[in-house]
Amino acid sequence: MHVLVLGAAGMVGRKLCERLLRDGHLGKAEITRLTMHDVVAPKRPEKAPFQVEAVAGDFALPGAAEKLIAGRPDVIFHLAAIVSGEAELDFDKGYRINLDGTRMLLDAIRLVGGGYKPRLVFTSSIAVFGAPFPEKIGDEFFNTPLLSYGTQKAIGELLLSDYSRRGFMDGISIRLPTICIRPGLPNKAASGFFSNILREPLAGKAAILPVSEDVRHWHATPRSAVGFLLHAGTMDLARVGPRRALTMPGLSATVGEQIAALKRVAGENVASRIKREPDPFIVGIVDGWPRDFEAKRARALGFTTVEKTFDDIIRIHIEDELGGRFVA
Amino acid sequence: MHVLVLGAAGMVGRKLCERLLRDGHLGKAEITRLTMHDVVAPKRPEKAPFQVEAVAGDFALPGAAEKLIAGRPDVIFHLAAIVSGEAELDFDKGYRINLDGTRMLLDAIRLVGGGYKPRLVFTSSIAVFGAPFPEKIGDEFFNTPLLSYGTQKAIGELLLSDYSRRGFMDGISIRLPTICIRPGLPNKAASGFFSNILREPLAGKAAILPVSEDVRHWHATPRSAVGFLLHAGTMDLARVGPRRALTMPGLSATVGEQIAALKRVAGENVASRIKREPDPFIVGIVDGWPRDFEAKRARALGFTTVEKTFDDIIRIHIEDELGGRFVA
Numbered sequence: 001m002h003v004l005v006l007g008a009a010g011m012v013g014r015k016l017c018e019r020l021l022r023d024g025h026l027g028k029a030e031i032t033r034l035t036m037h038d039v040v041a042p043k044r045p046e047k048a049p050f051q052v053e054a055v056a057g058d059f060a061l062p063g064a065a066e067k068l069i070a071g072r073p074d075v076i077f078h079l080a081a082i083v084s085g086e087a088e089l090d091f092d093k094g095y096r097i098n099l100d101g102t103r104m105l106l107d108a109i110r111l112v113g114g115g116y117k118p119r120l121v122f123t124s125s126i127a128v129f130g131a132p133f134p135e136k137i138g139d140e141f142f143n144t145p146l147l148s149y150g151t152q153k154a155i156g157e158l159l160l161s162d163y164s165r166r167g168f169m170d171g172i173s174i175r176l177p178t179i180c181i182r183p184g185l186p187n188k189a190a191s192g193f194f195s196n197i198l199r200e201p202l203a204g205k206a207a208i209l210p211v212s213e214d215v216r217h218w219h220a221t222p223r224s225a226v227g228f229l230l231h232a233g234t235m236d237l238a239r240v241g242p243r244r245a246l247t248m249p250g251l252s253a254t255v256g257e258q259i260a261a262l263k264r265v266a267g268e269n270v271a272s273r274i275k276r277e278p279d280p281f282i283v284g285i286v287d288g289w290p291r292d293f294e295a296k297r298a299r300a301l302g303f304t305t306v307e308k309t310f311d312d313i314i315r316i317h318i319e320d321e322l323g324g325r326f327v328a
Numbered sequence: 329m330h331v332l333v334l335g336a337a338g339m340v341g342r343k344l345c346e347r348l349l350r351d352g353h354l355g356k357a358e359i360t361r362l363t364m365h366d367v368v369a370p371k372r373p374e375k376a377p378f379q380v381e382a383v384a385g386d387f388a389l390p391g392a393a394e395k396l397i398a399g400r401p402d403v404i405f406h407l408a409a410i411v412s413g414e415a416e417l418d419f420d421k422g423y424r425i426n427l428d429g430t431r432m433l434l435d436a437i438r439l440v441g442g443g444y445k446p447r448l449v450f451t452s453s454i455a456v457f458g459a460p461f462p463e464k465i466g467d468e469f470f471n472t473p474l475l476s477y478g479t480q481k482a483i484g485e486l487l488l489s490d491y492s493r494r495g496f497m498d499g500i501s502i503r504l505p506t507i508c509i510r511p512g513l514p515n516k517a518a519s520g521f522f523s524n525i526l527r528e529p530l531a532g533k534a535a536i537l538p539v540s541e542d543v544r545h546w547h548a549t550p551r552s553a554v555g556f557l558l559h560a561g562t563m564d565l566a567r568v569g570p571r572r573a574l575t576m577p578g579l580s581a582t583v584g585e586q587i588a589a590l591k592r593v594a595g596e597n598v599a600s601r602i603k604r605e606p607d608p609f610i611v612g613i614v615d616g617w618p619r620d621f622e623a624k625r626a627r628a629l630g631f632t633t634v635e636k637t638f639d640d641i642i643r644i645h646i647e648d649e650l651g652g653r654f655v656a
Binding site: 143159 | 490
């Protein structure tokens, strides 16, 4: 089996590739080849149990998508995107990559023909929803994005469903919760603080909380995100039918609950590194964000989070990213 | 005020232009210029109270949209589309006109800049919904189109909302019910029979009913459709907020109720011209169509149907299209 990962240098893409390299198979199929693509060259693994290519380039340039699928990947994980903050600041870039790039990929697959029908897993986002919404958003609630990023993701979902219905591919869109705790350095996503206030204190550093503690949001660990991708890449899509966009399960928690979990798992001293500096700009953005979801359909289709509590979210970060140790 | 109508040779576009020519104003603004555009040249009115141009061309060719808005229309009615049946049969044509053409128009407006911010009224469709759905679809129900046409309309709505939110235009998408009674010859829409079974018998001709009488669907007259467009072109959009797609009001009726109304208004003999010839292909398509809507939000925003009963729908056709006479 040949697997292609677009956005392989991103945080989730990197973790997905590490997992594929470790497992050596996807579901029951043995992986024989992995193509890792991103705008900057993804880091090649030092040793790999199968053929691995790391390709750098802009996948939204004419002809780029055709090249990427020239090797006829059986499963494509499409994680490439301009993130929310950047897509809002740079209108052209956001639409070019998130909309045109996705469509070029879909069209390149469509135009192969001759029975070529790969599995395509598209990472969408809960940014397809925009306030006002119910406290707990159901699976049949409408998409009214309040950012260009969410608009582009919602359009990608619609295209993928139509292209799948027409038989050009076997696609599924999964709306990831906000990933928490996001390792590494902050990116341009406005949601960064949800991870910063946990990751930085665990590393002995101060972190700024720009919103109030009663802000509620929807989270999943990187480990769960990889699990969702693997399940989406292997599950029987006949069970999904024509509605190919699924809100993934997650944990709903307030910032106050996040901080309480940090205190329980790592102690008061770690939590004392959080500095409260309200930022009206961030407060305004986060105000329009979802707080909780039902995600019944995804759960019924076998998508599950590894973590059961927010304490687990913190423990998983310490285990997966910090080698089991934090700065007390 | 300069008004541009795209799709001006289509049934609704023609009626809209006739109304603008008759009224001479749009809301409180005097119309000084009307540009009628379609892929075939729209028929120019014999006399007009203001400057009128009829322009023929493919609006989805590079540069075409820029030319259309070179005259800086204040209000743009975008009714141009490849209809559902044709967009399903010709994938490329449907996407090129319904998606690319719409986006080119939006981008041409966006790139003018300098404070140019026209009103854009986009005719969307209830084809953005796909079965299964509740008996009565609410305003917050999600879009899961089962046709490429509905996919393209849903994407157009998302783009228009985002471009409006960003301040490039003041746009609104209105989802028209199935127009009944559609005058003239059948087009390639699979919904044609809803009108055929009334229009043809009233003209003394036989008509085929390809589905059962318990099929329920959502209708509005051409007169109401024009009323929706005029209201969308003049209303205060600040009241609408960022959710710029509205399901228009209509009448929900079964085919049996349609036929009963025809009998009441035109007599048993007219209704006897309907021949029942079930067509599994049409039955299959119509099975996935909406039956009824709440349309609360549009009603609260002042959109109303002229007709109050299905009998009115038939009377309005006789009045507007048949000069008050039908073949008894």
